[in-house]
Amino acid sequence: MRIGIAGITGRVGRLLVQEVLAAGAVLAGGTTRHPEQAGDLARILPQNTPLLADMAELARISDVVIDFTHADTVIPNARALAQGGAAWVLGTTGLSPMQLDAVREAAGHIAVVHAANFSxxxxxxxxxxxxxxxxxxxxxxxxxxxxxxxxxxxxxxxxxxxxxxxxxxxxxxxxxxxxxxxxxxxxxxxxxxxxxxxxxxxxxxxxxxxxxxxxxxxxxxxxxxxxFDRRIFATGAVRAALWLENRDSGLYNMEDVLGLPPL
Structure with a gap:
């Protein structure tokens, strides 16, 4: 499974790199606004891992994208992922009604796991x-x-x-x-x-x-x-990404990922 990471050079993005590789998945690449901040991250990235500025490019080379970036990016990311056909694991919180509508609209085209917390x-x-x-x-x-x-x-x-x-x-x-x-x-x-x-x-x-x-x-x-450690959020997000493999389009949450029955 090819997993892309939005905001790969950020604090959670770096943990996601480690967890994706530990899970045995393929790190497809990541988006970043600050490639110069890759620093020591470059030492653990597989050779030729692309660092991109555009979510649409990442969507084209990924089966699923994990996104812990910012509420301001949700609407353009939703459009890019829906058009590119990549599934979406979204951990961004504080979304406006318009941004939530964009997530729901994307879920009409791709599989989306949205959670405030992936623990x-x-x-x-x-x-x-x-x-x-x-x-x-x-x-x-x-x-x-x-x-x-x-x-x-x-x-x-x-x-x-x-x-x-x-x-x-x-x-x-x-x-x-x-x-x-x-x-x-x-x-x-x-x-x-x-x-x-x-x-x-x-x-x-x-x-x-x-x-x-x-x-x-x-x-x-x-x-x-x-x-105790932000790694729990990265571990849970990667678990959600792997769970999405071959899922139909729709909006899911972490209760779905954990296999909990509906209340």
């Missing part, structure tokens, strides 16, 4: 959050999501925290946008019934920590996940 552990936390949201009445159990990341992270709450919130909301059969509470400050009044709250912490070089809590007057249940 198997986080995928299971999301699954359990849906089950708990369904089983624990919103009027009795307050749902709160706490996350912590490194000081360089620019968005809050994190894409993973929002995905966990979406999982809780799905279990409660509500839209997250209608019940989300973030960044409480000052005299906020009492907590709204049925709200799903978010708290974002930043500091040091924390890779990613997420906890979802369901608290009633009588008990508290918590689910927590800690990532």
């Amino acid at each position: 198997p552990g986080v995928t299971l936390v999301q699954r359990l959050a849906t089950m708990m949201g369904r089983a624990l009445p919103a009027e009795s159990y307050d749902a709160e999501i706490v996350e912590m990341h490194h000081r360089q992270k620019v968005d809050a709450p994190s894409g993973t925290a929002l995905a966990i919130g979406e999982a809780v909301a799905r279990g409660r059969d509500v839209a997250l946008a209608e019940v989300r509470e973030s960044g409480r400050d000052g005299h906020t009044g009492p907590r709204k019934p049925g709200a799903i709250g978010f708290a974002a912490l930043r500091g040091g070089q924390i890779v990613g920590e997420h906890e979802v809590l369901f608290t009633s007057a009588d008990e508290q249940i918590s689910l927590a996940h800690k990532a």
Whole structure:
């Protein structure tokens, strides 16, 4: 299987190179805006691995492309991959409705795995959050999501925290946008019934920590996940890429990759 990497010289891109090669797949090439930053990456790249500026070129030589770049690239990447016929593993978060529409449109032509987090552990936390949201009445159990990341992270709450919130909301059969509470400050009044709250912490070089809590007057249940190394995201993305081989066009997620049955 020929796997291309968007943003191959980036922090996750470098890990993806190692994981693609460790999986025994063919590294088709990668896109980069900064080929001069390849540096020590050149020492592990197979000979003649192309570093490209254009996603359309990468799509033409790949069976699947793994993409952890930026929300701004999602729409052009969706078009290029759909036209080139390469499957797409997309880990970019913070997408606008228009960008999400582009992903769904691409999935009408190619197989796409889109996930906020490719860790198997986080995928299971999301699954359990849906089950708990369904089983624990919103009027009795307050749902709160706490996350912590490194000081360089620019968005809050994190894409993973929002995905966990979406999982809780799905279990409660509500839209997250209608019940989300973030960044409480000052005299906020009492907590709204049925709200799903978010708290974002930043500091040091924390890779990613997420906890979802369901608290009633009588008990508290918590689910927590800690990532120690970004490699877990690269490993999961490569697993998703290999899973896509010979899949029909459509939009998939990590629960599909892990073989979990529908709830």
